[in-house]
Amino acid sequence: MTAVVASLPAHTDLLVGGRWGEASDGARFEIVDPATGEVIASVASASVADAERAVDAAREALPGWAATSPRHRSDVLRRAFDLLTQRSEQFARLISLENGKALADARGEVSYAAEFFRWYSEEAVRVLGSVQTAPAGTNRIMVLRQPIGVAVLVTPWNFPAAMATRKIGPALAAGCSVVLKPASDTPLTALAIGALLEEAGVPAGVVNVLPSRRSGPVVSSMLASPAVRKLSFTGSTEVGRRLLRTAADQVLSTSMELGGNAPFLVLADADLEAAVAGAMVAKMRNGGEACTAANRFYVHSSVADEFSARLVEAMRELRVGPGLEDTTQLGPLINPAAVKTVDRLVSEAVDQGATVRTGGHVLDRAGYFYAPTVLDDVPGSAVILREEIFGPVAPIVRFDDVHEAVALANDTEFGLVSYVYTSDLAAGLRVSEALESGMVGLNRGVVSDPAAPFGGVKQSGLGREGGHEGLLEYTETKYIAADW
Secondary structure, eight states: OOOOHHHOOOOOOOETTEEEETTTOOOEEEETTTTTTEEEEEEOOOOOOHHHHHHHHHHHHHHHHHHHHHHHHHHHHHHHHHHHHHHHHHHHHHHHHHHHOOHHHHHHHHHHHHHHHHHHHHGGGOOOOOOEETTTTTEEEEEEEOOOOOOEEESSSTTTTHHHHHHHHHHHHOOEEEEEEOOOTTTOOOOOHHHHHHHTTOOTEEEOOOOOHHHHHHHHHHOOOTTEEEEEEEOOHHHHHHHHHHHHTTTTTEEOOOOEEEEEEEOOOHHHHHHHHHHHHHHGGGGGTTTTSSEEEEEHHHHHHHHHHHHHHHHHOOBBSOSHHHHHSSSSOSSHHHHHHHHHHHHHHHHHTTEEEOOOOOOSSSSBBBBBBBESOOOOGGGGGGGGGSSSEEEEEESSSSHHHHOOOOOOSSSSSSEEESSSSHHHHHHHHHHHSSSEESOOOOOOOTTSOOOOGGGGGGGGSSSSHHTTTEEEEEEEEEEO
């Protein structure tokens, strides 16, 4: 472990049943700093046997946790919020080190992550049921919400803190126990959150954390257990499809937050200063490595030249460097494969007729850096408009009619989030309703909020995270026909 990691709240072993320990077979894997390509830590790599132990621990801890009062669960989550807030700088630096994102982005993520603990500390006491008289008057209809049971949580590398707390918070509030399988690129943050929850008062076995390079077998073994009743996954649509097939064998309740291909529509009457500012947030938050990142910019022809020029200027001004440097605005991509994918998409777009206005190349420096890029006059058939870019690249497509723009925006298998900029509120709402996505940012470059239901339509996922809806994902509805 490097000196930097040693100074941060980092654990490198598995957390199972309240105990930290090695993998059953002693296997470990290395964590790399994307800004340098250097190894920063070695982490235990869970085996199938470890996964079975974790599920057993969660199963044994479930009855006790489910029986605790909502107020007690609320208090524990509130303490977790307080602890994470107090240690926000330490967590931000840990995220930046293993993920590569700019420190400003990492600080924003920690604040966002902590809010899920606070929100669900408030929601824990609001798991509401209902009682009514049957229409025939023969009995009462009593409806209860009960914890769904042991939940397997699988999180991605791009928001290692927030994607963990967004799942753990509602699960604990509902009375469930969990096994968290974090992404193998960024397990240190998840392990630190596990330790923080222990300190906050979460009983042994209620939260288990299993980093592993053997993700497929480990997750599949947990989903095959009859003790598991819930799967919550955030990641690619391709992996989500496979997990849905596996979950079907046990008929598991599933929450899926999958891929995105977000359109960003700039109408003719848009405030271009606001639109460019929103574009920089929607595109460049986390360096473009986000499922909510604006992926396709549809700009009205009458303002396309000015919008493109302003966006190019803003992208050129970004300071690129290691995430841990305070002056950095854009850090590296997560790994060499990510750089290769982004470079391929840009090269293919250029071959198909797009024009590079700025960037368009891999940066010649240590680490996994790609230049902030704007592509203009991108043809509608370009591959870059069909795939998630997951990098600092903004492709611009021009349109003449708003109906054409909506049709282009909806021409995708994905439907997570869309963005619309216009000075006409009525027109903006009409376009928002016509867009096939679970969320819309209307004159806003950010939609994420712990109090709001986050999720998509089509192949961007199933269910919702955040808001009261996120809590209900971890409950079962029980109807009791009663007479008194």
